[in-house]
Amino acid sequence: MLNSFQTSGNSPGPERCRVGILGFGTVGSALARRLTGPRSIPSLELSHICDRRARDKRARQPQPIAELAWTDRFDDLLAADVDVIVEAVGGAEPAVEYVRGALLAGKSVVTSNKLVIAHQGPALLGLAERQGRQLRYEAAVGGAMPIVRALGDGLAGEQVTRIDAILNGTTNAVLSRMDADLCSIDEAVADACARGYAEADPSADLDGVDAAAKLCILCMIGFGLRVQPAQIDTRTSARILPEDFRKAGLRGGTIRQLAHAEYDRDRSTLVAWVAPTFVRGDSVFARATGPENAAVITGAFAGRITMTGAGAGGDATAVAAIGDLIAIARDRAAIVPVPVLTEPETIKGLTDLKLAEAV
Ligand SMILES: NC(=O)c1ccc[n+]([C@@H]2O[C@H](COP(=O)([O-])OP(=O)(O)OC[C@H]3O[C@@H](n4cnc5c(N)ncnc54)[C@H](OP(=O)(O)O)[C@@H]3O)[C@@H](O)[C@H]2O)c1
The missing domain is CATH 3.30.360.10 (Dihydrodipicolinate Reductase; domain 2)
Structure with a gap:
């Protein structure tokens, strides 16, 4: 007899990864529908949407998308308690600056924007690494083709x-x-x-x-x-x-x-x-x-x-972006706050030494 297995899908873990979407167009809106719909992802919580016409677009959205936190100011998104920002505004500028700003603010970033990665990919990936954050871009090439x-x-x-x-x-x-x-x-x-x-x-x-x-x-x-x-x-x-x-x-x-x-x-x-x-x-x-x-x-x-x-297509491209988000959510180090390293005053060992004496 074959063993049967029961799976519970993605483990939500102790905390869900909080997501903010920047750009509520074809890709951003399809992603929002997936993340808030009946087949949402347990480990991901969409909390913020930033779009330059936030007021108009929000008014046309059904619940629960309309009741998320909406803003037309990127700085609000940076200040929000989101772990990951999905950049879906398109074009090279200001998208590159948005991605850079998000990484500098300690957010991981998912982008569907080929221009951002083609023009500034190595520099931004280097910045992400220095920040201990992730920059993922599956949706930038090939849509849902991974x-x-x-x-x-x-x-x-x-x-x-x-x-x-x-x-x-x-x-x-x-x-x-x-x-x-x-x-x-x-x-x-x-x-x-x-x-x-x-x-x-x-x-x-x-x-x-x-x-x-x-x-x-x-x-x-x-x-x-x-x-x-x-x-x-x-x-x-x-x-x-x-x-x-x-x-x-x-x-x-x-x-x-x-x-x-x-x-x-x-x-x-x-x-x-x-x-x-x-x-x-x-x-x-x-x-x-x-x-x-x-x-x-x-x-x-x-x-x-x-x-x-x-x-x-929005739905196909959202699949790629969600794959990136799930990968980031699994890497707790890419979403928890960066630890502040402080220099110890004493070193605990066989005897307590003042740091100055130990070196
Ligand atoms: N569509 C696809 O099938 C597809 C597939 C793969 C990758 N992509 C990539 O995904 C990205 C988004 O594509 P899309 O088709 O979703 O484009 P889109 O429909 O034009 O959506 C972009 C959204 O961002 C908003 N926006 C533009 N500049 C902004 C700014 N400075 N601040 C805040 N919001 C801003 C736009 O507002 P307005 O409504 O006022 O214009 C629009 O709602 C692009 O990089 C594209 O190459 C798209």
């Missing part, structure tokens, strides 16, 4: 040599729609907007700027390299025509926006680009449709590791 943790933890024993990935859900939604219907790019963009996969101006997505920032982060984790987004060669997907898909189909494949990075450690050379690329019809990339992301990570020892998953 590529940050896979590269940084799961494949820490690998020597990663190459990364090929679809990292922009908007562009993938547009190109896969053109692929399926042989429609114009304008029609495909309109369809992606209507489904909530694209903003009115998706140029940063189609031009490869968004994927380039994410690729920088993967180069940092996978290769240990500091690469700036401007150093990544990008080619736009905005000029792809239905005819290009017809030709790709005749060759047995299709077109996707790929981010590619290959690092030759012996020669110390990195090749990195984002571009619309021919992919074989039987590849993981051709099968990624709508806002899906996909990645193939190649290593010297384990060969190819493949992953796919929802690359965008």
